[in-house]
Amino acid sequence: MAPELIPIAYEPHGRTEAIGHYTGGQFLASVTYAFPEGFRLDEGWEEQKRLYAVLHLFDAEGHYRDSQIWCAGSWAEQQLDPDGAESVLARARAHLAGMLRSLPRRTYTDIAIRPFQLTVDGVFFGLVAKDDEDGGWAELYPDHLGFGEPWDGRYDT
Numbered sequence: 001m002a003p004e005l006i007p008i009a010y011e012p013h014g015r016t017e018a019i020g021h022y023t024g025g026q027f028l029a030s031v032t033y034a035f036p037e038g039f040r041l042d043e044g045w046e047e048q049k050r051l052y053a054v055l056h057l058f059d060a061e062g063h064y065r066d067s068q069i070w071c072a073g074s075w076a077e078q079q080l081d082p083d084g085a086e087s088v089l090a091r092a093r094a095h096l097a098g099m100l101r102s103l104p105r106r107t108y109t110d111i112a113i114r115p116f117q118l119t120v121d122g123v124f125f126g127l128v129a130k131d132d133e134d135g136g137w138a139e140l141y142p143d144h145l146g147f148g149e150p151w152d153g154r155y156d157t
Helices: 075-082 088-101
Strands: 006-008 021-022 025-034 050-058 064-074 111-113 116-120 125-128 139-140 145-148
Touching: 006 145, 021 075, 021 111, 025 088, 025 111, 050 075, 050 111, 050 125, 064 075, 064 088, 064 116, 075 088
Parallel strands: none
Antiparallel strands: 006 111, 021 025, 025 050, 050 064, 116 125, 125 139, 139 145
16 A cells, blocks of 8 residues: 655666755656657657756645756657757756746755646646556656565666
8 A cells, every 4th residue: 555655766867866855845856758648659749748947845744845847848849959968958948947946945855745737838747646556656747656565765667
């Protein structure tokens, strides 16, 4: 069974490098590619795959409060200038850095949050917990990070 509070371990230089605490509670942030729900992998998929700067906010007890989600552009746009200072990826990283700077007294550390979900631009964002015969698991979307036994906050991809 998945716990009520899902621990997520801070991993410097990893996929959970932008999580922690701030004056208002806890935060979970990332730069992630995502497809809208129901997309079909056919011609034009490069326009459907979009890069987002994401900041989710939670109170001290792990209850979801709010999200700031900003689309930097598509995979197709990124391929036009993959390494440039104005690339989609560079814009997403810069926007996320600005969102993180806005959090007073932020520290990067482990967090524990409750499941939540929302849809923005047709893209599903959230932490979904499921119980199964193996004890349960939780998955962060659209990042596709999986959490489970021994519930130490480490993730699988």
